[in-house]
Amino acid sequence: MSVLAVYCFDPRDYGKSSSGFDKTGPYRASFLIESVADLRKNLQARGSDLVVRIGKPETVLVELAKAVGAEAVYAHREVSHDEVKGEDKIDAVMKDEGLEVKYFWGSTLYHVDDLPFKLEQMPTNYGGFREKVQGLEVRKTIEALDQLRGLPARGDVEPGEIPSLVDLGLNPSATMGQNGKPAANASLVGGENEALQRLRKFAAECQAQPSKENKDGTTDSIYGANFSCKISPWLAMGCLSPRSMFDELKKSTSRTISAASGKKDGGSGTGLNWLMYELLWRDFFRFITKKYSAAKQNSATPVTACVGAAA
Template sequence: MEAEKDNEAPFAVATLSLSLPTVFPFTQPKIPSAPHPNKLKLPTQASSLTHLSLSTAASPTPSFKSSISANPLHAPLSLGPLRPRDPSNAVALRRSAVVWFRNDLRVLDNECLTAANNDSISVLPVYCFDPADFGKSASGFDKTGPYRANFLIESVSDLRRNLQARGSDLVVRMGKPESVLVELAKAVGADAVYAHREVSHDEVKTEENVEAAMKEENVEVKYFWGSTLYHMEDLPFKLEDMPSNYGGFRDRVQKLEIRNTIEALDQLKGIPSRGDVEPGEIPSLMDLGLNSSPSMPQGAANASMVGGETEALQRLKKFASECAAQPHKPSKDGTQSIYGANFSCKISPWLAMGCLSPRTMYQELKKTVTRPISASLNSNDGGNASSNNGTNWLMFELLWRDFFRFITKKYSSAKKQVEAAPATACAGAFA
């Protein structure tokens, strides 16, 4: 036994002495620092590295000058290895990630943005205006009309301002996501793309195209779930076994616990310095092939439908206070409903764009209303549901919304859903 112990100790010491100099070199050559160019740049991950004791002058990194412009489909980049192998180079410790914003144009309760920020030293937020979402449909109608497009433009603009206020920015491009994201990932040396999953057939098809393109570049795609009140991972059934009728769905999920919202970060990781990516201009209606309708309201009249998370949160607070002040008037089934001129919360457009999450709505109302909010729609409550554990009408509506989104997801890519296994928390609902 003594002989064995003597043999083990040197081995452990040898391993430690070889590992530390490799990761944290203690002597480095002195290299004269080059003068800083007189040029205004976006906030980069340099501020995120200030807490490290490594010297960035250990080995100068190659300077990549990107040809990325407002049209990312021109001259795709072909860069070298994404991560240098030289351990004395600070870039070897760098892990850049791309956050692909879709119908989640918010910083509050945005799981993929928070996860990317926690996992990476630098983060590149991106929104892509896909030409497939505009133009005419097969039946001759606008795929996206001027009202919705204008609301989207305002929401993207507000997201950019919110990201800039937190030390980041939003890169905006027009083009197919599978082309745009690959080029940007190569430009900044990203090894992962973070995004929320969507539910419609066309959105699922786009996800498949992005996954295929990223696989060729050896870039990981991490998906999250954040568009419903109940999280998909918390459902008491696999998605392919989901009841196809609302009553069956409601009975199975109404007692589930709703996850807490994810707080918005005060400070985000900076934009990657590699690639020198320009933020790009947010397109106008004309850029999207649309013209303002003669009947489209202008000026103050249009202010009632301003897109963006900032407007959504203000509306939610106002609605919550009005809901709390309204006299109680339950319906026959025990649910509490708003009535009169303000019979609707009128927040659906912001929910659809993801400027606001259903969980944020629920949590805000839960803080302000005096009557309990519950998903229970059981008529066997003896008529006391509204005063004890009955439902708020908004919960009733959000539950219906969940049902439609889950059932759409179930049938949007049936074969893939049946074959897929539940993913981990970092990868979203289904891989």
């Protein structure tokens, strides 16, 4: 079976918002373009390719599905308002064509189906959430295949060109400094390969750090303000998943990693344990967004991040 991997640059994600701001600025767009290029490179190395289009997903995907005679469309389940609306549009057009859209869950350390409570019963404060998931196991990731089948022969679909900033209606000069060189903000390189390199470097730095013990017997979680993997842009873009990040850290260090330890500092006090603690915060916000997005309630209990806040 052949898989047609597709990425759509949706025109609605660019241009100006109703407030007059860029929906997607040049720095984020550059990072995205690099990430898509890296994904294509990785797929090509495995014998496949990435089809890239500029257009509305509900239009592009149905055209491609019809061209190759697809049996189903697979997509990553999202939780935020605009993304959920986009999924609804795709579902509607695919249903008209008799095609099923199958969604899978990602972007969190813990799988939504593994939570020890129904989503509508999720605590509305982080402290309550953390207590509920304490001791929960992280699902193992599925190893990527070394070799993939090429693009489907039917339809003769062309991979297409990856757009430039100009193609997306953005000004490339906005990412340049006054000296004509790339600005400091443009130093981040998008893509899975860059994310893995940074993650492995961070793990090595964690192992090299001596344990700092305070007078009260506790240990510091972070050694200085700059002691961070700074991996958030890659997580947000989907270049790396929290679970693959968790697995990579376990491979890179022999220290114990506890994502939901009962200790206040998130575990044994190492930078790695603190990182897992922060991933749990990320899970909380992702799940709480899904909870209220799914409920579609006009009035709901306010979400609080403070430990001990009323649920």
